[in-house]
Amino acid sequence: MSEFKQTFNSSLGKKLIMALTGLFLCTFLIVHVGGNLLLFKCDDGFAFNSYANFLTHFPPIEVIAYVLYFFIVLHSVYALVLTIKNRRARPVGYAVQTKSPTSWSSKNMGLLGSILLLFIVIHMGDFWFTYKYKETLGFKEYRTNLATNVTTVSDYKPEVATFERSISTENNVEIVRVKDLHSRIQWSFSHLWYVVFYVIAMVAVSFHLLHGFQSAFKTLGWVHKKYDGIVSFIGTWLFAVIIPLLFAAMPIYYYYLTLVK
Amino acid sequence: MSQGNMNLTLKVWRQKNTQTAGKFVTYKAEGISPDMSFLEMLDVVNESLIKKQEDPIHFDHDSREGICGMCSLYINGRPHGPKRAITTCQLHMRSFSDGETITIEPWRSAAFPIVKDLATDRSAFDRIQQAGGFISVNTGGVPDANSTLIPKVIADEAFNSATCIGCGACVAACKNASAMLFTSAKITQLGLLPQGQPERWSRVQAMVNQMDEEGFGNCTNTGACEAVCPKEITLMNISRMNNDFFSAELFREEHTHDGGGNG
């Protein structure tokens, strides 16, 4: 074990942790954005609430979720440790600095990361924590006529405090009762400052990943002329453009809905 | 002795020795010819200082043809000045304009203590090389030079890494004062060549460990180093080093934390 400790205590070992955790978080983003696209479905949150319910009640995903939280912490802690070490490597700075041809994002990963950490804390506190531990969240009941495939929705008051969810079928009508995260989202995204904050955070995601995704490959040493173009393409278009845009579109879309209502 | 028509203001870092605190001192450089090299301009200033019985500005320099790696000035916020792919001694005054103020600082890194004024102690680089930057062959008793075929592309690639002059501009430019470009250049050179294979894994471990001990910062793949490297050594070297290091640490049986140098 001490061998591993030594490995991960070395400068390159710390980089390795940053890269691996970072790439894991990138992969998570794909899943996260994919699932959250359900928010764009105009079904009064049926699909989304079902999905949220699935995520929180399917054991393998729950395990992965805790790995994810751990990686976020690890990524942040190592970033902090590295930043401190890097600062110590240059105790006296320069009086003059010219613009270097290097990218802005690569030089501000710490700042971007800090914004993201703040965002993650608020974001999780608002949705994940509320969903899991607060009783302020209501329930919804979705009734789908299996013959006509028409779904109706209504609030649902659980009879027992420990109620989580239920799915049943009565007279060819499927009844799904789940926690209503969707309304919470609607409520949150009806505040302009909240929407702005989300958009700023997504800009931070964009710049963080613009450098981070490609940088992880360099750190791992997975660099090859033949594949560098692909990595750079994915890093730029998928992680720095498409994903942050989709995420940012959600609060904007919901805010728009409150405006037109 | 006036030889040209440029007049410049220099803001130079002066520091008596490692222990003493330093400060910027302003000097006038007058009658400078655009054909002078940057160091020749400093020579002119120093001659005038000596004539006034003042202490000349100390800076490291030797070959003055861009190959020894000794000159090391941080000029107007960039190692080796504003031009790409050259050292300070190859920089000419025609790259500046008359009346300009030029700020000259030493390399700033905890691992490069200032010796005096603009000269720093870069022996950390030597210690990294001593830790494993070699192939353990004694003089004599080696095979014929042509007994090992090396593809031209590999030889050329190894050469590109081997051109590092050890000036330390990479460390100076890196926002984290990281020495990874320097360290990885040697690891890559020897790691690419067939002669370097027997010690490939122990070498990368030993050199990285020494690099860490010297107090350099970490790499964030920003690329400021390759942008200022006078020999245009690329970030690819760092990736190769990373790959070799992880391979050695995590997957190789013969690896050892005692490092290389098993002469």
Add this chain to the structure above:
Amino acid sequence: MSLNANIPQGPLAEKWSKHKFNLKLVNPANKRKYNVIVVGTGLAGASAAASLAELGYNVTAFCFQDSPRRAHSIAAQGGINAAKNYQNDGDSVYRLFYDTIKGGDYRAREANVHRLAEVSVNIIDQCVAQGVPFAREYGGLLDNRSFGGSQVSRTFYARGQTGQQLLLGAYSALNRQINLGKVKVYTRHEMLDVVMVDGHAKGIVTRNLITGDIDTHAGHAVLLCTGGYGNVFYLSTNAIGSNVTAAWRAHKRGAYFANPCYTQIHPTCIPVTGDHQSKLTLMSESLRNDGRVWAPKTVETAEKLRKKEITAAQVKEEDRDYFLERKYPSFGNLVPRDVASRNAKEMSDEGRGVGTSGLAVYLDFADAISRMGEDTVRAKYGNLFDMYYQITDENPYKQPMRIYPAVHYTMGGLWVDYNLSTNVKGLYALGECNFSDHGANRLGASALMQGLSDGYFVIPYTLGDYLATIGPKPVDKNHPAFAQTKQDVIDNVNKMLALKGTKTVVEYHRELGHIMWEYCGMARTEEGLTKAKAMIKELKADFWKNALVVGENEEFNLSLERAGRVADFIELGELMVTDALMRRESCGGHFRLESQTEEGEALRDDEHYAFVAAWEFKGENQEEELHKEELVFENVKLTQRSYK
């Protein structure tokens, strides 16, 4: 007095093998009881220090730079010769030997040169094993090129940075021994004297260039690997720090200085732009493979070019004088370095020089570009063209380069015997620091070969013989000689610090350089040399009266460092002039105008001057005494060089 070079008996090709057998060996268990001092960490020093440490000796190495890797060997561009005959073009050890002897204008020792040619093949093997990335062909074999007018392709190279790659190879071998604890390196230390105990060199005195500490170091033998003295000319292709001090101080302790007047002037350097110039930059002479050297036919045209009224491209073909092609039809632009240099100087002297100073001729690639295309020229010489562009701000693809000769290498140096031992017991000289292998002129790509040959393959054998003779008894540092020599050094430093005149030491250096270049440069005369000698004496007296040295000893003090070096250069300059005066013949890098053929070629006088001139220091301001080592040629026939 005649000198014994200890050349082994027997046929030329067997001398070295036999000698190696006859040399005494040091018991392996005893090797660690010896300490060897190596001064300088260039090709000779680093290779010697590493090789001796590998054998088991303890080595202490010194360099004045901040790292052993920065020694000036690093700047060599072109390549390294070796008689590998990989190209199947008729090369052999004997041919390399013969070319080197002939190139040296028959002023080198046959036995030494043959040994050099013999071990040249081992050097390449060694360097490749160390990971030196020599140029290769597509099949994976080593590539060679022809260099410096050689008729065979025997030069190994690593783009234009061969010296760098070889030095880094030797540096890596040195690093390995440092890591193993067998070598201790003192960087930023300058050797200022040799400690002599009962006629043997037993240590050195150094000054720490950062703290000013003056210390003594004891060793069973002292190896000087401190390079050449080209900076006596002030401007040369040497590094600014390159100096003669270590060798000169050893000379003043009794080591003979041999052939000091043999200086190599390299024809393809970038011309001087003004008084501020601190050094000259060489461009590999491989440029002459494709470039054509010319000067305007008339002084008038040259005048217009100097005033920039016309450009070189506007000079019509019939107004150009391709003087090398005209005078030497069979070798053309590829004549040896000294011939090319002297002819360029002649052009300038006739008023046909170009550039603002008039001290330059053209090296034109227009034909090469139209023949091979710009891309091919770029592939071959791109880095040199870039360097030229960078320094001169003129694009050599568009207009011809301006070139002028510059001091490049000094064949003279401390006198050594076949074992590389100076006449002082226990004091050895390796590489450019000694005089041994190049005679009066060095072939291109042979300096690297000699430095590494001395360090890797000669000294490990020959030093053992001496060490075995003296035995492993530790050197007594309490011997009064150590304290006395240290005191001498301190006195000398104080003497310099007391100089509070008006002229900086750099000004003296520049003046010395002017005298040397004018009177002891490419062409020398009795009259000029006599005049120069008086001028140098005067300069020396003035130096000790009017020089200005600032600061104190206990600090990093550039002014003090330079003062010591310049003082030694002045004394050496005088000896060079003395040597040049004595040698009333022309040979190789020493051209006496009084001694030339009708064709203007160097005319040797083998009857009177086929000897090595070794000079003995006889005291401050005394004339040095000449000792002759007669050169015996048993294998080659002395011929008059002709490149017609």
